[in-house]
Amino acid sequence: MEFALTAEQRMIADTAAAFFHEKASLEATRAVIAGDGFDRALWRAGCAELGLAGVLAPESAGGAGLGMVEAATVAQAAGGALAAIPLLGAAMAVRALACGGSDAQQREWLPAIAAGDVVAVVIFGHGLSETNGCLSGALDPAPHAHVADLLILFDGARAFLVRSTDAGVRRERMGALDATRPLVRLVLDGVRAERLPGGSDAGQAAYRSGLLILSAEAVGGAEAALRTTVAYVRDRRQFGRPIGSFQAVKHRLADSAVDLEQARSAMFWAACAIDENHSEAELAVHAAKVFCADTFFSCAAEMIQLHGGIGFTWEHPAHLFFRRARSIQTLLGDSVFHREAVAALTLDAAS
Numbered sequence: 001m002e003f004a005l006t007a008e009q010r011m012i013a014d015t016a017a018a019f020f021h022e023k024a025s026l027e028a029t030r031a032v033i034a035g036d037g038f039d040r041a042l043w044r045a046g047c048a049e050l051g052l053a054g055v056l057a058p059e060s061a062g063g064a065g066l067g068m069v070e071a072a073t074v075a076q077a078a079g080g081a082l083a084a085i086p087l088l089g090a091a092m093a094v095r096a097l098a099c100g101g102s103d104a105q106q107r108e109w110l111p112a113i114a115a116g117d118v119v120a121v122v123i124f125g126h127g128l129s130e131t132n133g134c135l136s137g138a139l140d141p142a143p144h145a146h147v148a149d150l151l152i153l154f155d156g157a158r159a160f161l162v163r164s165t166d167a168g169v170r171r172e173r174m175g176a177l178d179a180t181r182p183l184v185r186l187v188l189d190g191v192r193a194e195r196l197p198g199g200s201d202a203g204q205a206a207y208r209s210g211l212l213i214l215s216a217e218a219v220g221g222a223e224a225a226l227r228t229t230v231a232y233v234r235d236r237r238q239f240g241r242p243i244g245s246f247q248a249v250k251h252r253l254a255d256s257a258v259d260l261e262q263a264r265s266a267m268f269w270a271a272c273a274i275d276e277n278h279s280e281a282e283l284a285v286h287a288a289k290v291f292c293a294d295t296f297f298s299c300a301a302e303m304i305q306l307h308g309g310i311g312f313t314w315e316h317p318a319h320l321f322f323r324r325a326r327s328i329q330t331l332l333g334d335s336v337f338h339r340e341a342v343a344a345l346t347l348d349a350a351s
Contacts, residue, residue, distance in 0.1 A: 024081035037182035047116025054114025061110035079217030093120035100202020159196035178327035
């Protein structure tokens with residue numbers, strides 16, 4: 001069966017691509033890197049013009065009520081622009097609340113997140129202690145947690161909502177390879193927390209959506225890296241010829257293009273599987289994360305190599321793509337973890 005976007009999905013993809021092409025610039029990205037790693041202007045514009053944060057939120061909460069395929073096309077455009085925005089956290093939080101939140105929690109938080117007024121992050125932790133409704137413990141580093149208003153925490157089957165402004169929340173900014181997605185470690189000391197009723201279901205929904213958003217961002221980043229590299233080798237001349245005419249260069253770019261098509265297919269397979277609640281959804285998201293993250297990393301590495309000396313400089317954006325690719329590889333489990341998950345699921349199905 002041949003997969004193809006519908007006319008509406010294609011329109012969403014084109015609109016998102018045009019928005020990021022117009023609004024996201026290398027100059028703005030460099031300014032964000034020098035600051036706190038959060039492009040507030042881009043986020044506000046995206047939420048106002050595109051409804052970035054509310055793609056997955058139900059219409060009753062002010063969202064678009066769309067599925068993972070549509071969310072993937074938006075994330076793909078954001079990834080190609082290396083946008084320094086908390087799109088990952090918003091998607092995961094919306095899915096967590098929609099699948100596991102109480103009616104009151106959904107009414108309070110979903111409209112605010114969908115409008116972009118509240119920045120939310122989802123963190124999977126372990127070993128949190130709970131005493132009289134208060135949490136204590138350290139959490140793994142999370143992207144954009146330093147600007148988050150709402151923290152959704154998962155610890156096994158338990159799930160909690162925490163307001164980041166409450167007393168007892170301490171944020172520790174960490175050094176991160178990808179400065180457009182800064183990592184922050186949270187330490188809780190007797191912080192008041194609210195239970196999220198559907199802990200396990202909410203956690204699974206948030207995790208799968210997170211893997212899908214990262215996969216889509218990786219596809220967008222790989223596309224942009226490959227497109228930039230192809231344009232460069234067509235113009236750069238050595239020995240009186242464009243270096244793109246050399247067979248060794250052609251083969252490397254051809255291999256990248258093949259890998260990119262596989263990654264794009266894996267990403268949309270995962271998006272469709274989640275939307276249709278297919279039995280292979282879990283397998284699909286693990287496979288997509290591996291294909292897409294590793295493809296982005298290889299395309300970014302080729303971008304540096306084929307640009308020659310300029311590709312190693314701070315002034316050229318190649319290192320920004322490489323850093324983002326490496327970051328995506330490690331977030332929500334590295335490639336080794338997801339390959340092992342694919343192997344386990346495949347062997348279980350075979351047995």
